[in-house]
Amino acid sequence: MATGKDQIIARDGVHESPWQSGLTPIKTNSTADPRTVYDVLIIGGGITGMTSALMLQNAGKKCLLIEAETIGFGTTAGTSAHINTFADTTYTEAQSAFGKEGAQLFADAVNEGFAIIKENIKTYKIACDFAIKKSYVYAETEGQVKQLEDLCKGMREVGLDCTYTDEVPIPVPHQMGVVMENQAQFHPLRYLQGLQKGYGKAGGQVLEHTRIDSVKIENKIHLAKSGDQTFKALKVIYATHVPPGITIFSFRCAPYRSYVLGVKLKDENYPHALIYDLQEPYHYFRTHIIDGQKYLLVGGNDHKTGHDDPEKAFASLERYVRKYYKVASVDYRWSSQYYIPVDGLPYIGHIDGIYCATGFNGNGMMLGSISAKILSDLILDKKTKYEKVFSPSRIKPIDGFAEFVKENADVAYHFVADRFKVHETDSVKRLSPGTGKVVEVDGEKVAAYKDESGQLHSLNPVCTHAGCIVNWNGEEKSWDCPCHGARFDIDGKVLAGPATRGLEQIKAKSHE
Numbered sequence: 001m002a003t004g005k006d007q008i009i010a011r012d013g014v015h016e017s018p019w020q021s022g023l024t025p026i027k028t029n030s031t032a033d034p035r036t037v038y039d040v041l042i043i044g045g046g047i048t049g050m051t052s053a054l055m056l057q058n059a060g061k062k063c064l065l066i067e068a069e070t071i072g073f074g075t076t077a078g079t080s081a082h083i084n085t086f087a088d089t090t091y092t093e094a095q096s097a098f099g100k101e102g103a104q105l106f107a108d109a110v111n112e113g114f115a116i117i118k119e120n121i122k123t124y125k126i127a128c129d130f131a132i133k134k135s136y137v138y139a140e141t142e143g144q145v146k147q148l149e150d151l152c153k154g155m156r157e158v159g160l161d162c163t164y165t166d167e168v169p170i171p172v173p174h175q176m177g178v179v180m181e182n183q184a185q186f187h188p189l190r191y192l193q194g195l196q197k198g199y200g201k202a203g204g205q206v207l208e209h210t211r212i213d214s215v216k217i218e219n220k221i222h223l224a225k226s227g228d229q230t231f232k233a234l235k236v237i238y239a240t241h242v243p244p245g246i247t248i249f250s251f252r253c254a255p256y257r258s259y260v261l262g263v264k265l266k267d268e269n270y271p272h273a274l275i276y277d278l279q280e281p282y283h284y285f286r287t288h289i290i291d292g293q294k295y296l297l298v299g300g301n302d303h304k305t306g307h308d309d310p311e312k313a314f315a316s317l318e319r320y321v322r323k324y325y326k327v328a329s330v331d332y333r334w335s336s337q338y339y340i341p342v343d344g345l346p347y348i349g350h351i352d353g354i355y356c357a358t359g360f361n362g363n364g365m366m367l368g369s370i371s372a373k374i375l376s377d378l379i380l381d382k383k384t385k386y387e388k389v390f391s392p393s394r395i396k397p398i399d400g401f402a403e404f405v406k407e408n409a410d411v412a413y414h415f416v417a418d419r420f421k422v423h424e425t426d427s428v429k430r431l432s433p434g435t436g437k438v439v440e441v442d443g444e445k446v447a448a449y450k451d452e453s454g455q456l457h458s459l460n461p462v463c464t465h466a467g468c469i470v471n472w473n474g475e476e477k478s479w480d481c482p483c484h485g486a487r488f489d490i491d492g493k494v495l496a497g498p499a500t501r502g503l504e505q506i507k508a509k510s511h512e
């Protein structure tokens, strides 16, 4: 597991992403004074938190950024780092749910997020492999041709370019494609570290290895607790990808796992563009040079967290890439998590006294960046045109309702089925080293993992967030909750929220 060791930047899974490769953590004013009342406490050190911290510190606010592990530990280290002017929720979909104005605001936000990244790279001279690319989306079937037409129509209606083409640089047979100019790609962790340096220089403080358990407000001061420590601030931002605890976001954001391979080819057939298909779940392709070596990055095969077998998802992705490319070796394989908002647009703003930004789908590079601007504007009492459309307390439009019901019915199913159905009755003795399983021992469910040395790590499998039963993720060696996406390591420690408490450890001896 890439944990808090100093030699490599850490991530919330055992598979190393190419962004971690050769990158060591940097330190930034690593103190926090519990007596100080900070102007703004930013919780979470991914692209959203770090961009917000930098903007607010530059605006004259005294900021403290607190990260549960180390900077970049969350999805920002597991992303695939495309920077697009279009998004997973198409502008046509946004228009049908939020009207013309809503779709335009969404497009403006995505594009402004893109511009913020470009501006930061320029201002802080961040060497992060930023490169302008063309994006292609292609259709393989008649149905997908229709989808492509919708995608293009929606883009044009919000003033973005989208051109039909027969020449998509991909060896997959296709009927039609569209091309978007002036898209981009970058190295997300080098970018993040560039922001971190800028933030440090501006006097911002960072406290790592500190998970905030709760925030309460007393006499207009926010008290953020981590174990027996308390930090004080006038304003608090949850930049934790999904806010911790049981919140409305537990019902409005559905967690998904997504898979990526870094592949060396036998030939030079690496694409010079960002390329996406329209399959369900979809695939995407791009090229990145890591440590002097060209890699084809192929991603996709997404599924709801804890619902499918990650091993099978990787295997099918590898089969897919081998079908179309001459693969010399698969050097990287990693997965990470994102959150789909039930009505298609992110939630960015103020709710219950706290600022938050979540529901970015697969577009968090741009949406995390624009969140920083929106939240900064709100905190600095400036007007922002995005306040209403992204409001976390917005009433969902009717179109989102069906999806909302579907996601919640699914959670309810897992809550009930996982707790009362006996679905594993195996002896822990039969577990092979390096594997985990929820087993039943003396009538009780146990999340058991046998490490390579044969030692058993036994946990109570009831997720501390909302009481569902966790599932084993044999690829990232984690226990993943199928209800709201909380993830835990083999010793029960929280890897990803919304849980704030780890899984309870159970004495292994009694289960052998």
Ligand SMILES: Cc1cc2nc3c(=O)[nH]c(=O)nc-3n(C[C@H](O)[C@H](O)[C@H](O)COP(=O)(O)OP(=O)(O)OC[C@H]3O[C@@H](n4cnc5c(N)ncnc54)[C@H](O)[C@@H]3O)c2cc1C
Binding pocket: 043, 044, 045, 046, 047, 048, 049, 066, 067, 068, 069, 070, 071, 072, 073, 074, 075, 076, 077, 078, 079, 080, 081, 082, 083, 084, 210, 211, 212, 213, 239, 240, 241, 244, 257, 258, 259, 260, 299, 335, 336, 337, 338, 360, 361, 362, 363, 364, 365, 366, 367, 368, 496, 497, 500
């Ligand atoms: C495989 C994959 C590919 C993707 N590709 C793209 C892409 O090409 N383009 C794009 O735009 N987007 C992409 N995305 C989405 C994008 O990567 C994410 O939306 C984005 O990284 C989220 O950034 P964040 O800062 O909000 O969250 P994170 O990077 O997850 O950071 C949140 C941080 O908060 C910390 N934290 C959590 N809880 C607490 C707590 N209680 N106390 C203290 N700290 C806490 C975590 O440890 C973590 O470091 C992809 C996502 C996946 C999964």
